[in-house]
C-alpha cells in the first residue's frame with residue numbers, strides 16, 4: 001500500500017469533480033437574461049476554474065511521477081497522451097468564455113444598463129458546450145489508460 005499514491009488519487013478525483021461542477025455551473029448560468037449579479041458570479045466561478053485546472057496539472061504530474069506504475073508507463077502510453085490532448089483542448093476552449101466573462105463583468109460595472117449582446121452569448125454557449133463534450137472524453141481515456149490500454 002502506498003499512502004502518497006492514495007493521497008494523490010484522492011486529490012485528483014476531488015479536483016476533477018470540482019472542475020466538472022464548475023463547467024456545469026457555467027453551463028447553467030449562461031442563459032438569456034444575464035443580470036449584473038450573474039455576470040459577477042460567472043467571473044468569480046471562472047477564476048476558480050483557472051485555479052483548479054492548475055492544481056489538476058500539478059497533482060496529475062505528481063501521479064505520473066510518484067504513482068504506483070512509474071512514469072514510463074504513462075509517457076509511452078498513447079491513451080495517456082490522448083487524455084492530455086483532451087485536457088489541453090478543454091483549456092483552449094475555455095479561453096474565449098473567460099475573456100468574455102471578464103469583459104462583460106467590467107462593462108456591467110461601468111454601465112448598469114449593460115446587456116450581453118446575443119451574438120456573444122451564443123458564441124460563449126457554443127464554446128462551453130464543446131468544452132463539456134470534450135471534458136467527458138477525459139474520464140473515458142483515464143479509465144482505459146489506468147487499465148493498461150494504449151501501453
Ligand code: HEM
Nearest residue numbers: 016056057060061063064067069087138139142143145146
Ligand atoms: C495534467 C492533467 C492530468 C494528468 C497529468 C493526469 C494524470 C493521471 C494519472 C497519472 C492517473 C492514474 C492512472 C492510473 O491509475 O494508472 C489519472 C487517473 C485519473 N484521471 Fe487524470 N490526469 C490529468 C487530468 C485529469 C482530468 C482533467 C480528468 C477529468 C475527468 C482526469 C480524470 C481521471 C480519472 C477519472 C482517473 C482515474 C482512472 C481510473 O482509475 O479508472 N484526469 N490521471
